[in-house]
Amino acid sequence: MDPSFDTDKIAEINRHLHSHLPPEPALRVKALESLLVEKGLVDPAALDAWIEAYTEEIGPKRGAAVVARAWVDAGFRARLLEDAAQAVAEMGFAGQASGHLKAVENTASVHNLVVCTLCSCYPFAILGMAPPWYKANEYRARAVRDPRGVLAEFGVSLAPDMRIDVWDSTAELRYMVLPRRPPGTGGMDETALAALVTRNAMIGTDDLQGAA
């Protein structure tokens, strides 16, 4: 049958699941996997395909390649800032949650920080799996209220007159930060530059200013 779209019904189902499933996460996942496979609702080969894709192929190296290209190619940088979804598709990186991707650029006076306070939305196709802290209560609660305190914990200290632009991913737009190119990297090629770009810099919890 179709979904009920009934809040009360779903809350009751969740309460029953709480009492019927093993409390320990690893056991709970194991029990559910065994049931779902036996029932014919999932194919174990599909499970492996998902896990491998985000282990081997899709990860922050993609985002780093995008950033490095933007640093060396002014035309690409302009396209990325205008329509990041199209620009990353051009590099062969279109995928999950990249359909409405926006790139926000750090400058000498503005530092960008990305969060999803309501769930944990993240541009999987460009950055891979989100780090545990991005999905954690602490980051989701504090990034909008105390961004300077959060950044200090990540070793990023900003001048008081530097503006922080926080982007709370409340719709299907997904954000990636285009960090400033680190000083002292004038002679580096695109590949060497990409190796300097951290995943955290593309979320905004690293500024790369001491990277080279």
Next chain:
Amino acid sequence: MDGVHDLGGKQGFGPVDRAHENEPYHGEADARAYALCVSMRAERDYPIDWFRHVRENIDPVDYLTRPYFDQWLQTAIAMAIDTGDLSMVEIATGKPESLARTPAPMSPEDVRAMLVTPAHFERAVADDPAFVPGDRVRTASQGHPGHTRLPAYARAASGRIVAHRGAHLMPDDGARGIHRPEHLYTVAFARGDLFPEAAGSPDRIHLDLWESYLAAA
């Protein structure tokens, strides 16, 4: 709904824990939970905001303490029970009462196709946008018992439209099974206007908000 999921601006949380930050999955169970959830999602075409709303209705203590993908998996399971694809008896016994009615589960080829196919949420609408960049707006002062993407910390707040993003499927309706597009805007708020202790801060908080969350200010 005023659930515990609406974490933005909540106080009392400690430092951000950066453990395991460079591993794609937080252990084997985390990886399996993720894969199980996304493998079940193809069983039915449903609005993404129904998934979000089902997760928001996880027991509050579980929501705040259980691993992230463990919650995704519970959400997928709750949805399968809601649609009759699984029963609570099967959950309790761990044994199927019958085989799945759906023709075939998601295959590895389906997975490969999904990994290169972005979803799009923008739709055509007949009406013109009510706001243009630069307009001052005020957000709704109240929530409602269903799903919404206007966080509590940004209610009854004054901001400025910085971009019109086209019309996107409206999440409050999506969680009720209704596919209805509505104009979407990126709105900037002064951090000091949202949080009293940040008065005078140059920082801005940006949210992507649907037209019906907003009124001219």
